Amino acid sequence: MLRYTLSRLLSLGISLAVASVVIFLAIEVLPGDPAAYMLGLNAQPDTLAALRDELGLNGSLWERYADWVGGMLRGDFGTSYTYRSSVSEMIGERLWVSLPLALYALTLSTVIAFPAGIWAAARRGKAADVTVMGVTQLGVAIPNFWFAMLMVLVFAINLRWFSAGGFPGWDKGFWLSLKALTLPAIALALPQASILARVMRSALLDTLSEDFIRTARAKGLTKGQALRRHALRNALIPVLTIIGMQFSFLLAGGIIIENVFFLPGLGRMIFQAISARDLIVVESVVMLLVFAVVLVNFMVELAYALVDPRLRARA
Amino acid sequence: MSLLEISNLDLDIHGAPILRDVSLSVAPGQIVGVIGESGSGKSMTAFTVLQLLPEGAQARGQVTLNGHDMLSLSEAQLCRLRGNEVGMVFQEPMTALNPIRTIGEQVAETILIHEKVSKSEAMARAREALNRVELPADRFPLSRYPYELSGGQRQRVVIAMAIALRPKLLIADEPTTALDVTTQAQILALLTRLVREDGMGMLMITHDLAVVADMADDIVIMQKGRVVETGPAATLFETMQHPYSKALLAASTHAPDREDGTTEQPLLTVRNVVRAYSLPRKTLFGAPAQVQAVKGVSFDLKRGESLGLVGESGCGKSTLTRAILGLEQVQGGEILFDGQPVFTGTQVNRAVRRRMQVVFQDPYGSFNPRHKVARLVTEPFHLLDKPPTGAARAAAIAEALTSVGLSPEDQHKYIHEFSGGQRQRIAIARALIIKPDLIILDEAVSALDVQVRAQILDLLADLSKRFGLTYLFISHDLSVVRAITDRVLVMKSGEFVERGPTAQVFDAPQHDYTKALIAAAPRLPEEA
Numbered sequence: 031m032l033r034y035t036l037s038r039l040l041s042l043g044i045s046l047a048v049a050s051v052v053i054f055l056a057i058e059v060l061p062g063d064p065a066a067y068m069l070g071l072n073a074q075p076d077t078l079a080a081l082r083d084e085l086g087l088n089g090s091l092w093e094r095y096a097d098w099v100g101g102m103l104r105g106d107f108g109t110s111y112t113y114r115s116s117v118s119e120m121i122g123e124r125l126w127v128s129l130p131l132a133l134y135a136l137t138l139s140t141v142i143a144f145p146a147g148i149w150a151a152a153r154r155g156k157a158a159d160v161t162v163m164g165v166t167q168l169g170v171a172i173p174n175f176w177f178a179m180l181m182v183l184v185f186a187i188n189l190r191w192f193s194a195g196g197f198p199g200w201d202k203g204f205w206l207s208l209k210a211l212t213l214p215a216i217a218l219a220l221p222q223a224s225i226l227a228r229v230m231r232s233a234l235l236d237t238l239s240e241d242f243i244r245t246a247r248a249k250g251l252t253k254g255q256a257l258r259r260h261a262l263r264n265a266l267i268p269v270l271t272i273i274g275m276q277f278s279f280l281l282a283g284g285i286i287i288e289n290v291f292f293l294p295g296l297g298r299m300i301f302q303a304i305s306a307r308d309l310i311v312v313e314s315v316v317m318l319l320v321f322a323v324v325l326v327n328f329m330v331e332l333a334y335a336l337v338d339p340r341l342r343a344r345a
Numbered sequence: 346m347s348l349l350e351i352s353n354l355d356l357d358i359h360g361a362p363i364l365r366d367v368s369l370s371v372a373p374g375q376i377v378g379v380i381g382e383s384g385s386g387k388s389m390t391a392f393t394v395l396q397l398l399p400e401g402a403q404a405r406g407q408v409t410l411n412g413h414d415m416l417s418l419s420e421a422q423l424c425r426l427r428g429n430e431v432g433m434v435f436q437e438p439m440t441a442l443n444p445i446r447t448i449g450e451q452v453a454e455t456i457l458i459h460e461k462v463s464k465s466e467a468m469a470r471a472r473e474a475l476n477r478v479e480l481p482a483d484r485f486p487l488s489r490y491p492y493e494l495s496g497g498q499r500q501r502v503v504i505a506m507a508i509a510l511r512p513k514l515l516i517a518d519e520p521t522t523a524l525d526v527t528t529q530a531q532i533l534a535l536l537t538r539l540v541r542e543d544g545m546g547m548l549m550i551t552h553d554l555a556v557v558a559d560m561a562d563d564i565v566i567m568q569k570g571r572v573v574e575t576g577p578a579a580t581l582f583e584t585m586q587h588p589y590s591k592a593l594l595a596a597s598t599h600a601p602d603r604e605d606g607t608t609e610q611p612l613l614t615v616r617n618v619v620r621a622y623s624l625p626r627k628t629l630f631g632a633p634a635q636v637q638a639v640k641g642v643s644f645d646l647k648r649g650e651s652l653g654l655v656g657e658s659g660c661g662k663s664t665l666t667r668a669i670l671g672l673e674q675v676q677g678g679e680i681l682f683d684g685q686p687v688f689t690g691t692q693v694n695r696a697v698r699r700r701m702q703v704v705f706q707d708p709y710g711s712f713n714p715r716h717k718v719a720r721l722v723t724e725p726f727h728l729l730d731k732p733p734t735g736a737a738r739a740a741a742i743a744e745a746l747t748s749v750g751l752s753p754e755d756q757h758k759y760i761h762e763f764s765g766g767q768r769q770r771i772a773i774a775r776a777l778i779i780k781p782d783l784i785i786l787d788e789a790v791s792a793l794d795v796q797v798r799a800q801i802l803d804l805l806a807d808l809s810k811r812f813g814l815t816y817l818f819i820s821h822d823l824s825v826v827r828a829i830t831d832r833v834l835v836m837k838s839g840e841f842v843e844r845g846p847t848a849q850v851f852d853a854p855q856h857d858y859t860k861a862l863i864a865a866a867p868r869l870p871e872e873a
Binding site (some may be wrong): 240241242244245246247248249250251252255259260263264337338339340343 | 395397420421424425426427428429432433435437439440442443444445446454455458459490492493503506507
């Protein structure tokens with residue numbers, strides 16, 4: 031298990047290094063001089079040169095890459111061109127919205143999908159299965175921003191249970207903030223839960239047709255016992271893969287939902303930074319997201335090994 | 346009073362008749378062998394006893410196990426009986442165990458499900474059960490996982506699960522079909538011992554007459570869902586009346602009419618061939634360890650000869666086959682076909698490759714299900730520089746299909762429309778179509794029922810006569826090798842331990858391993 035963990039850690043490090051080079055080079059080859067963009071059309075050449083110098087745009091490619099990576103390792107992501115404030119602080123604020131929102135949505139998605147998928151698989155072909163399959167089909171098909179707006183109409187405007195948007199900040203109270211994230215989390219979780227429930231169902235059905243389930247039944251286990259004791263853990267591998275991918279998506283992919291609910295999250299921040307050519311912000315946020323994705327994959331791989339003894343032995 | 350009494354059992358699955366009027370009985374301490382080909386309903390009879398039937402199954406008649414009327418019990422009552430009064434052992438030991446739980450947990454589960462005992466007591470009793478199936482604690486601690494065990498060892502774990510509570514009846518469904526002959530002999534001896542020790546009744550289901558001839562007290566022969574013959578094993582082979590029983594017995598010992606066509610001219614020459622694999626690295630930067638699957642073997646295959654290659658799984662015979670076919674590069678030695686190398690540089694020598702073809706074991710997995718037969722059998726044409734087109738292609742397809750006993754019209758069908766035996770004929774047609782000199786038959790009849798197997802062996806003998814074919818016949822089934830080969834190589838751990846004319850090796854084996862193999866092979870009583 032230790033060797034497996036170390037080998038996964040090594041591959042995590044390599045992924046991050048490769049990603050940082052790719053991101054840095056991609057931003058470098060983009061057209062447009064950020065300093066010229068920030069100062070406008072009538073900028074004086076010497077002001078421009080001064081700003082370029084201040085922003086560190088003058089060094090060699092290698093120096094700038096080393097500066098950028100070195101800064102990130104110290105927690106210093108540089109200064110935003112447009113806002114003139116520390117990128118790490120900006121990311122920090124936004125992360126406190128996006129990360130809880132992603133975790134909230136993922137929790138909802140899992141809590142809905144597991145029982146639904148298990149229920150459908152246990153009653154394959156019966157009414158429960160048909161219902162779950164039908165509802166999840168709808169859940170995948172409905173655009174989540176439309177569903178979000180529908181929820182705003184019903185729960186915020188008509189019933190006035192929730193506010194229509196905005197985020198008070200965690201310092202204004204935990205429950206208040208959680209309440210503000212509830213409608214967005216539901217909107218994000220709905221399609222994810224539908225996909226996850228379907229994956230859970232088909233993974234379980236595959237496992238239930240395995241020979242060892244028949245062996246378990248011949249030992250005297252009921253159908254339910256065979257499912258819980260033998261099928262469930264074996265079916266977890268594909269489910270874990272999907273959960274990992276969903277978390278990465280939820281962290282950065284909530285931009286439309288963030289816009290619907292006026293949430294100051296990472297998705298909106300990166301969108302604004304791209305429009306303003308605030309490259310330092312773009313680079314840093316993308317790198318942070320890559321880090322999150324790689325880290326989640328690492329944790330998913332450790333989870334695989336916890337589920338499956340063959341993986342622990344192989345590495 | 347009998348332990349298991351099945352009388353007038355009918356079974357339908359979604360309206361299709363599976364069993365008709367099946368009656369048999371098992372007394373305590375008695376072993377009853379149920380014989381039949383695939384689709385004869387022998388496994389379904391077993392599943393009816395346990396009431397583990399697929400959805401849509403409807404059983405009528407009487408199944409009484411130790412006084413319980415199995416067809417009228419509730420699911421909860423059945424769960425209390427399964428594993429407790431009746432245990433079951435299955436065909437596929439490789440997949441019959443949950444891969445992610447230890448063998449101790451899985452054996453203990455049988456006990457925990459039925460009795461209110463502590464986990465530690467259940468584990469202690471699981472240990473006893475594993476000891477009884479000859480998996481001693483020092484080599485097989487309870488914490489082992491199934492992937493750490495061989496097929497035979499896994500089958501022992503499944504048996505331990507089935508007998509942990511000392512059931513009155515043990516049902517074994519083809520328990521040794523997937524195993525090597527020596528492992529098979531050990532498992533059969535183990536099952537017989539357990540039955541005798543515990544006074545269990547046993548229902549032993551198999552397609553192999555020879556397996557039950559040795560161990561069963563009574564034999565039941567089934568065909569198409571019906572029992573066609575029943576009788577005591579000791580006398581049944583002499584008294585059997587039903588034409589199907591007689592045909593089955595004849596097919597089991599069938600030897601095709603063939604003559605030795607060996608010439609002096611060597612066709613395939615294998616010299617000191619070494620095939621080594623790298624194991625996964627143990628450390629991050631260390632050199633990977635090597636394992637030699639084939640350790641410098643040499644042999645000549647003469648034109649017109651039929652050469653057998655026997656050995657148990659893992660002995661290196663499949664690896665050697667892949668090397669001969671040029672599918673893998675060898676690490677030492679050379680393989681010459683008619684004087685030319687099979688492998689030149691990193692490329693397979695096409696001029697040689699087009700002169701040999703292969704037929705594999707699995708008639709279900711070795712065809713692309715989306716292609717029609719015409720396309721499937723013409724696959725080897727890619728080895729030709731100028732593949733035939735138009736009328737020449739059609740004629741080649743028709744000739745190949747006709748020569749294996751199929752109709753040229755069959756080329757427009759898909760593979761799922763054919764039975765296992767017909768598919769194996771198509772595989773042979775595919776090998777024949779480019780008129781090769783050598784056909785490698787890699788367990789080509791191992792998955793077939795005995796009667797179909799006899800027909801395919803006849804076909805092979807006939808084709809070799811007509812086309813002057815040379816065969817390399819790889820099998821773990823000694824009786825088949827004996828029937829179809831002129832000379833035989835016995836392989837163990839990557840080396841040949843014995844070689845010689847087939848009759849001589851079988852009648853007077855010299856090496857201990859060959860002796861053990863031949864002794865382990867189940868045999869039918871001598872023809873009456």
